[in-house]
Amino acid sequence: MSPSFKCLIVDAFPIVRSRLRDTLETLPSVEQVTEAGKIEQALDILKRQSVDLLTLDIKIGNSNGFELLRRARAHGFAGKVLFISSEDYSTYSQLAKESSANGYISKSEEESLIKDAIQSILKGYSLFKLDSHIAHSKQMPLSEREQVVFDYLVQGYSNKQISELLSLSAKTISTYKSRILDKHNASSIIELMNYQSHKPSVPSQYTQIAL
Structure with a gap:
């Protein structure tokens, strides 16, 4: 029997959530898609129902996706996490990796690549964009x-x-x-x-x- 996944999209913009929902619902392994536009709403959903994949932005209104992830993990969320953001990957991709996320991808990528990223993470892979400048930089990264x-x-x-x-x-x-x-x-x-x-x-x- 094929595995089925429940997904939660967290993004401040309804049009982005709608597009991601459309993408997720084309995947045969996705059983349910839920949306949230605010951190507190997302945390409430995570407490009330099982979620296998959490997709979220770096900035969610006046709040922060890393803070949401930290609080979700602290409350026992053990699902997979994919950041889908328009923020600069050279600043955030490595930090997302260090923050227990499973991937980071830019909203500017083609929809097919975002779909592939989602599928890869659901299959148990991690996906991050590596920057050769970061790898050789002597600048200390932010926690x-x-x-x-x-x-x-x-x-x-x-x-x-x-x-x-x-x-x-x-x-x-x-x-x-x-x-x-x-x-x-x-x-x-x-x-x-x-x-x-x-x-x-x-x-x-x-x-x-x-x-």
Whole structure:
């Protein structure tokens, strides 16, 4: 008997969720597809029903996909995870891998490639886009929590606002901010944002890894 999978799509944009639903529903192994536009809604669904594959964006409204993944894992979610995002893969692909996800793919890819990525992960593979620049860079990568804090900082959130969102003290957020700047040898978040936006593109490729 062929395996059947239940999938949850988490994305802030209804049109993206609808397109991903259409793609998932063409797969014979997919039994059920559920959608969520907010992190709290997604966590509620994960508590109430079985989910085998979670697809999510890096940024979900004013929240963060890495925070959703962290909280989902903390509550016992053991399913497969695929980030499907428009965010820069050179910043997030490796972090997604380190955050217990099974894959990362860009929304800019052809629909057929996204479909192949989903099928590969359902079959037990991991799929990440490797960047030769990252592999040879001496720059220290951000931790999962540092990346979450960085994402909020570049959206204009204050230390106090971020501390309330993540249930951490403002002093802890200040420490994370200092670490982020130190790792990138930057004097301010504005300087770091300018660096990120002017990084040169580099050759890269997707790599499929058997689990």
